[in-house]
Amino acid sequence: MVVRAAVAGASGYAGGELLRLLLAHPEVEIGVLTGHSNAGQRLGTLQPHLLPLADRVLAPTTAEALAGHDVVFLALPHGQSAAVAEQLGGEVLVVDMGADFRLEDAADWEKFYGSAHAGTWPYGLPELPGARAALEGSKRIAVPGCYPTAVSLALFPAYAGGLAEPEAVITAASGTSGAGKALKPHLLGSEVMGSMSPYGVGGGHRHTPEMIQNLSAVAGERVTVSFTPTLAPMPRGILATCSARAKPGTTADTVRAAYEKAYADEPFVHLLPEGQWPATASVYGSNAVQIQVAHDGAAGRIIAISAIDNLTKGTAGGAVQSMNIALGLDQTTGLSTIGVAP
Ligand SMILES: NC(=O)C1=CN([C@@H]2O[C@H](COP(=O)(O)OP(=O)(O)OC[C@H]3O[C@@H](n4cnc5c(N)ncnc54)[C@H](OP(=O)(O)O)[C@@H]3O)[C@@H](O)[C@H]2O)C=CC1
Numbered sequence: 001m002v003v004r005a006a007v008a009g010a011s012g013y014a015g016g017e018l019l020r021l022l023l024a025h026p027e028v029e030i031g032v033l034t035g036h037s038n039a040g041q042r043l044g045t046l047q048p049h050l051l052p053l054a055d056r057v058l059a060p061t062t063a064e065a066l067a068g069h070d071v072v073f074l075a076l077p078h079g080q081s082a083a084v085a086e087q088l089g090g091e092v093l094v095v096d097m098g099a100d101f102r103l104e105d106a107a108d109w110e111k112f113y114g115s116a117h118a119g120t121w122p123y124g125l126p127e128l129p130g131a132r133a134a135l136e137g138s139k140r141i142a143v144p145g146c147y148p149t150a151v152s153l154a155l156f157p158a159y160a161g162g163l164a165e166p167e168a169v170i171t172a173a174s175g176t177s178g179a180g181k182a183l184k185p186h187l188l189g190s191e192v193m194g195s196m197s198p199y200g201v202g203g204g205h206r207h208t209p210e211m212i213q214n215l216s217a218v219a220g221e222r223v224t225v226s227f228t229p230t231l232a233p234m235p236r237g238i239l240a241t242c243s244a245r246a247k248p249g250t251t252a253d254t255v256r257a258a259y260e261k262a263y264a265d266e267p268f269v270h271l272l273p274e275g276q277w278p279a280t281a282s283v284y285g286s287n288a289v290q291i292q293v294a295h296d297g298a299a300g301r302i303i304a305i306s307a308i309d310n311l312t313k314g315t316a317g318g319a320v321q322s323m324n325i326a327l328g329l330d331q332t333t334g335l336s337t338i339g340v341a342p
């Protein structure tokens, strides 16, 4: 199979990571690459690590430029995907790495993103119950946000196993690439290096409704989520520490069994041996997810911790995995679970 893929937003962090993965994908031929303010530039000046594509010149992001491909990836800021996607034909597989089509509830979208809701596409987190079947053969995919990926994978087995009360408390630390490439004063090296700081505290982060959507669907009841993100002085990685009150009768053994059942056949999710804890360094540049879970009997809580690379499993790797499923390829094609150390 030769899959011709175009990438809109090739100058950004998510687009760059996607191209790194697509270069190693045996079935993909890389077609048109587009940018916005950088249209007309050589990719080599913007993504110098992508040597084989250095002489490619970015086209402007228009439906005309993106036409004629089997797959179009949209790695654009929130709210920019819908207008492009609606001009692409129904026969083209469109994979949106932005947020435009992730949420089912239009009111949630309007509250957190402040614009009209564009719609809902099959959700690109294949490990969630029911998600893989919806992706098979689909021509539209909404790639999850990076925090919801880490949090949903850490917690859904506790809800699938009926072990957790419908209230989750989450803190997650993210590397700075999660905020994209555009210049932001709070992301200057001198502000970030040697410091950790929270943001979006008190229910204000736009990924909160996405986490609620995912966990509530598994739990079969509305799960409340108190989410506190923090910025960590590292380029990549998310470490999510998630906890929920345990239902009566829950034990360390029932918790372990629920997680072993959920992840027995998932090639990207490593439920670590007991006593070993997830670390962002272990999944750097890989599509792997590390998970560990504990039952804190004294506090009556389940604690689940996950580590992902926000740019790989948290966006570009998740996009390729879901594309593979949609096209009928093995989900692991072109993706690695091998990290970079030290
Ligand atoms: N970074 C991450 O960890 C994750 C990112 N994502 C999502 O991926 C998408 C891209 O994010 P990221 O790569 O981090 O962001 P960047 O800021 O690094 O890149 C944004 C890209 O979009 C282009 N762009 C900017 N403004 C417009 C516009 N008005 N119309 C069309 N294109 C535009 C830019 O082009 P140019 O540079 O030429 O102006 C650039 O290619 C976002 O929706 C983000 O939510 C999802 C999960 C994780």
Ligand SMILES: CC(=O)N[C@@H](CCC(=O)OP(=O)(O)O)C(=O)O
Residues within 6 Å of the ligand: 097, 098, 099, 144, 145, 146, 147, 174, 175, 176, 177, 178, 179, 180, 229, 231
């Ligand atoms: C560190 C940092 O700023 N992270 C980003 C999350 C990026 C991401 O995955 O989200 P979207 O795809 O929804 O943009 C943030 O908190 O806004």
